[in-house]
Amino acid sequence: MSLVPELLDHPAIETSAKPVLDIRDLTVSFALRKGEFVAVDGISLSVAPGEVLGVIGESGAGKSMTGAAVIGLIDPPGRIASGEIRLSGARIDTLSTKDLANLRGRRIGTVFQDPLTSLNPLYTIGHQLTETIRTHLSLDAIAARQRAIDLLNEVGIPDPERRLDAYPHQFSGGQRQRIVIALAIAADPELIIADEPTSALDVSVQAQIIKLLRKLADSRGVAILLITHDMGVIAEIADRVVVMHTGKIVETGTARAIIGTPQRAYTQRLIEAIPSISDTTKRPKALPSAPLVEVENLSCSFALPSTLVDRLRTGAAPTIKAVDGVSFTIGRGQSFGLVGESGSGKSTTARLLAGLLPSTGGTVRINGTVVTRGRSGRQRGQTQMIFQDPYASLNPRWRVRDIIAEPIRTLGLATNASEIEDRVAELLRRVRLDPASLAKYPHQFSGGQRQRIAIARALSSQPEFIICDEPTSSLDVSVQAQVLDLMAELQAEFGLTYLLISHNLAVVRQMADWVGVMQNGTLVESGPVQSVFEQPQAEYTQALLAAVPDISHLRGSSVKPSKTRRKR
Template sequence: MTASPPQDIRPVLRVRDLSVEFDTHRGTVRVLDGVSFDIAPGEILGVVGESGAGKSMTGAAVIGLIDPPGRIASGTVELHGERIDTLRGEDMRRIRGRHIGSVFQDPLTSLNPVYPIGRHLVETIRTHLPVTEREARRRALELLADVEIPDPATRIDQYPHQFSGGMRQRVAIALALCAEPELLIADEPTTALDVSVQAQVIRVFRRVCRERGTAAMLITHDMGVIAEAADRVMVMYRGRVLETGPVREVLDRPREPYTRSLMAAIPSVHRRLARLPVPEIGADPAVADALPPAAVAAKTPPGTPADDAAPLIRVQGLAREFDLSAGWLVRTLAREPKKVLRAVDDVHFDIPRGGTFGLVGESGSGKSTVARMIAGLTKPTAGRVLFDGIDRWGGAAQTAALRRRFQMIFQDPYASLNPRWRVDRLIAEPVEVLGLAGSADETAARVAEALRRVRMSPDDGRKYPHQFSGGQRQRIAIARALASQPEFIVCDEPTSSLDVSVQAQVLNLMRDLQDEFGLTYLLISHNLAVIRHMCDHVGVMQRGRLVEQGEAGAVLDAPQHAYTRELMAAVPDPRAVRVSSS
């Protein structure tokens, strides 16, 4: 199936029957199979699908970034009617940057930390355009203004670490636009951003494409971003194009069962479902036929705690300050006062036993700092964390007894799992450290049971983390947390890097485990739909303070604080009609 713009418009990019193969010791593996699509000037084509569907590989093939043993086995890639898939070396490098710009998921990987932003922009401009240093700097300032960087004359001489995540992503967009390319390829540009910053990046991305007439290929697993940013959408599965069309047509009336299953797997910010319907990852798309195309009727999830239950966790007046001052001698000579950042300020909330409390807010609001203080990783400046009436930061004898009752699941499972250790050793570590098993056989039994709880085989314990997908690695992280049989788990952005299908599986698993073992969760997330799906109560943080809290449905349906209303307004909703094309 070909994703095509209107017939009377000549496409900027035309891809026909593109196939990519990798030669391995087990034979040839085809990762793209007959992919065809067009992108018109000023149009944004959204490309969606689960991990391994071939989205990023398609972008890499277009821009010529497939390294051996990978190769384009067949098909053509044309830019303004001229084939570029046959170009190699310096010829292809002249196309990249000058005619095709790229925006990647993590801007820090494409920005040199020892160069100021201006040097990145000026060097790129002068590499591709015949202009002087002065003219290049003027263009760089204009680009920073175009992507809505405040005070570009000052910011141009600052370094990447002095920018927020959203501002770095906007700088990456400016960098991709330096040579005025005809095509932009953006690979997951908003994945790690909170909802307000994500909305800013989407707005800037749409505006620059519209004003400059730049064609764009937007690769993402977030259907909300597709609904907000794209003009057309292409759904991929196992290296093939399943369905294409105008964004509202595909999202509202999907033809393919797989697309319907993707839409059904998206949690809603407006309703809480007992479970998210989702087919097994890697199964044939026909398995989605059993899933209803419409939303499942909402019901109260089992295990919801009673309102009068005694809280398992009680947070009282929690505060944390960080000293950002220069050294004592430098401060004394310069006569500078101490610079103290109050990252968390007087936070109070309770978490009932068996319940889930969600913390939301933009980056830098203090969510993760609160989580680390509750988990015992960062000591509070003031306030108390009471676990079942025991002060988490009390005496050593008290806290030692609490260690096995707490666990934490981190955002990036690959970063939190030692790549040199087998999975069984990773899961056994907390059991051995806490002295919970009397023998090696008992430890092995606990590891096997933990793997079974997260729907994995005990045989998977003999493998290494790199041999698993992102969703499977997150399951391993959950199994590791469960091995010590905790009562309370802190979940810090556990699904932010997962695609829709895998996210649904992980959320269903967390709900099942909570119902089965009576677990209590603190869930940190910038995804308000995930918070609505999982949480009984929610707290909204802004600049270190808890500005609103209450029952999740009440807070998200009828927010009282202006900041909560801003967060809700910024949520990209795949089921909502985009009001403006800008």
């Protein structure tokens, strides 16, 4: 999909209230050996008190670089080449490094995609909160602790007095993100910069974080600059939207106008690339087929950390059932979607099917053969996995030719180096990459290109069954659409069978024939994707579907404001 914007000189976005954040003609550039790379190219925008301004665009559009410029965290050799950044009327882009550091946390709060990068694993949540509070506010230890408890309560952490003394790893992903938000508002900032704050979260937790951010804007009057590639989040929370591409602003307007009636062809194509949970037109109805994958009463338990006293008292180490009596089948050439919240057992089920974990009960059969841990090479080759982060799943020290060729060599699928080279080149062509890329390393590719390389590697062993664990969640919407289209084409071409694990229910709706819904290790509902999505029987499924932000009702229509977003 080619997304070429109309390169326009855009005026500043005007608001009725005096802006908290006011950016004028900002340009951020990086000095290179030959010339200069412009990451942000003369943009102007503003955010008013209590307003949420969404900034959207593809990877490399300049969204995150704009946020980094505001808080003074542009890595060398990057620099602000021109323009002004003002906070409540005062210019801040000319401040010293020390003064900018004092500004961060006190007047500008930040919330990033991965909460673990913002939390120190060696200190309790209480220590980190009280340290931030006492750094920026004149409070003693007792008052700071009480404020920390109040903040945890405000962001929805249950039993805050007790949880204050817990460590980051003792919280769920959604709870950690709430704690990061508590840190961001600890000193009553005027502005919060939220950079992809929900993209790593499942839909129900995402809905909670969206509601929390909106509440902060409404109740505290905090201005929020929300950077995201998730248009559903924008539809739920944003008052206005900035669309960026290659460092420029190509369109601005209210969330309703941008999503419902986009004016620029680039924006139109960006929105068209977003899958909808209610769209049934993209995938033809699959024909019934004989099962390739049969899962029967599958279970898996893990021992929990315990002391000697615990074991003596109970007579055994405590365990948790990650997967509890799960059964389903996947027809040959079909796709089975597995959905549920974090910790529901989806990824554990995937690893059991791949033979990466031993089960504690039940059986898995693939093409009639029982799957066990430590299977023979060819059995492993018939099942492959595609992971969420292609950069983490590809060896950064290997060239692309070696990454894709390794399964071919290991399984003896080619007789000589020339044949291996030819097969690798053909696989690259299959995933729409130039074979000239054989000598490159993973870091020399974009995120979408790296995922194509991961798909080519999965195909290299000539598998019948591919387990896809969040294969598009780290990609922006246009690249996601390209990868999903490629997966559908390869499935039709090779007769592949997919297990698709995703927290994006719209992706599952588009790709899957059947869907299973997991909660606390059990399969609470299973059936044809259309039946489950349109007539869910389990209360949990109904709640999961209700939490999905969906923009289909906004496309090309005049609608009422979102229930989450207040009227202006």
